[in-house]
Amino acid sequence: KEHGSNFAPELFFLQGRSSSSGGGSSSSSQDESDEVAVRAEHAFAAPEVLAQFVQEMRGKAEQLHASAVLLIAPKAAVQFPQTWRRAEWPFGQHDGVFVQLHASLKQAADSSSNNGSDQQDAAAGRGSEGMLRKLWFIKFRENKPPVEPQEVSHEFEMLPPLLR
Numbered sequence: 001k002e003h004g005s006n007f008a009p010e011l012f013f014l015q016g017r018s019s020s021s022g023g024g025s026s027s028s029s030q031d032e033s034d035e036v037a038v039r040a041e042h043a044f045a046a047p048e049v050l051a052q053f054v055q056e057m058r059g060k061a062e063q064l065h066a067s068a069v070l071l072i073a074p075k076a077a078v079q080f081p082q083t084w085r086r087a088e089w090p091f092g093q094h095d096g097v098f099v100q101l102h103a104s105l106k107q108a109a110d111s112s113s114n115n116g117s118d119q120q121d122a123a124a125g126r127g128s129e130g131m132l133r134k135l136w137f138i139k140f141r142e143n144k145p146p147v148e149p150q151e152v153s154h155e156f157e158m159l160p161p162l163l164r
Contacts, residue, residue, distance in 0.1 A: 011037070011070070088153070097140075100158055133157075135154060
């Protein structure tokens with residue numbers, strides 16, 4: 001496909017800076033990087049495949065003490081779930097890329113004063129569980145540059161939250 005949508009979905013984990021995990025095990029050689037990428041080439045092929053992928057990635061997020069997970073998935077690579085088939089989908093049949101972010105706010109809340117209101121948290125996509133959830137869609141148009149990322153409702157998410 002043109003427009004840069006011919007790549008496999010990828011999941012990026014931002015490793016947390018947990019002081020409780022005092023660096024005991026040195027079995028991982030990826031300690032130099034704060035980011036770990038996982039190709040999700042076949043993760044969105046069918047419900048059972050996605051369910052297993054989600055279970056494995058929750059384990060990886062826990063292992064890495066991940067503080068954030070970012071999914072980048074071209075619409076063309078997703079056979080399930082095709083959330084854009086819902087009547088409320090605002091972009092018609094346009095091709096594009098989904099960008100989904102789940103981030104833990106626990107570490108940020110621990111390091112800053114907590115003087116914000118619950119209403120501000122809800123308006124910014126932050127749930128009561130201390131999780132920031134955002135979803136964007138970058139629409140491609142024929143023979144034109146991609147449209148700026150547009151924020152989309154959580155009901156169109158490709159993945160359930162992977163962080164606990």
